[in-house]
Amino acid sequence: MMDYRQLIRDVPDWPEPGVTFKDITPLLASPQGLAWAVDQLYEPFVGKGIDQVIGIESRGFIFAVGVARALGAGFVPVRKPGKLPRMTIRREYQLEYGTDAVEMHADAVTEGHRVLVIDDVLATGGTMAATCELLAETGAEVIGAAVLIELGFLEGATRVEVPLHSVLVY
Ligand code: AMP
Numbered sequence: 001m002m003d004y005r006q007l008i009r010d011v012p013d014w015p016e017p018g019v020t021f022k023d024i025t026p027l028l029a030s031p032q033g034l035a036w037a038v039d040q041l042y043e044p045f046v047g048k049g050i051d052q053v054i055g056i057e058s059r060g061f062i063f064a065v066g067v068a069r070a071l072g073a074g075f076v077p078v079r080k081p082g083k084l085p086r087m088t089i090r091r092e093y094q095l096e097y098g099t100d101a102v103e104m105h106a107d108a109v110t111e112g113h114r115v116l117v118i119d120d121v122l123a124t125g126g127t128m129a130a131t132c133e134l135l136a137e138t139g140a141e142v143i144g145a146a147v148l149i150e151l152g153f154l155e156g157a158t159r160v161e162v163p164l165h166s167v168l169v170y
Pocket of ligand 1: 023
């Protein structure tokens with residue numbers, strides 16, 4: 001089997017000094033790499049009755065649509081503030097300096113829906129934790145979260161209170 005880690009490139013000091021960015025674009029550009037990544041993300045959730053797959057802006061969108069198609073589910077975007085045109089619900093979360101927020105259309109997910117949350121990278125876990133909290137507010141059942149890459153040394157998984165599936169842990 002191909003070592004797909006070779007298709008994920010470390011970019012030091014980007015977008016700011018001290019951060020090593022995980023560039024997944026070579027993996028996405030590879031037909032085998034893209035198929036492998038989507039397969040790894042959806043397979044644990046087959047037969048779990050997922051109604052909707054929630055993608056976190058922006059690289060979460062890339063995988064969430066493929067996962068939703070594979071599971072026969074719908075796709076719902078969770079976006080940065082001010083991007084969605086209709087009534088939204090929002091959850092703020094702490095960054096190292098200041099706060100950020102995630103938003104979702106208020107009527108996108110309703111009570112009783114079984115949802116799966118997808119993102120490319122779990123770093124501090126703030127974005128994923130806020131997204132899961134936002135979904136819990138709607139009364140939906142968050143069956144799990146899946147990420148392609150978990151930066152294990154940042155211990156973000158400790159902030160995620162739903163079953164987390166990480167394809168690659170660094
Ligand atoms: P966090 O809230 O700290 O877990 O950050 C997660 C979000 O930031 C994800 O949507 C990622 O796309 C992005 N992100 C954080 N750190 C990195 C990194 N080192 N490489 C690529 N993306 C990252």
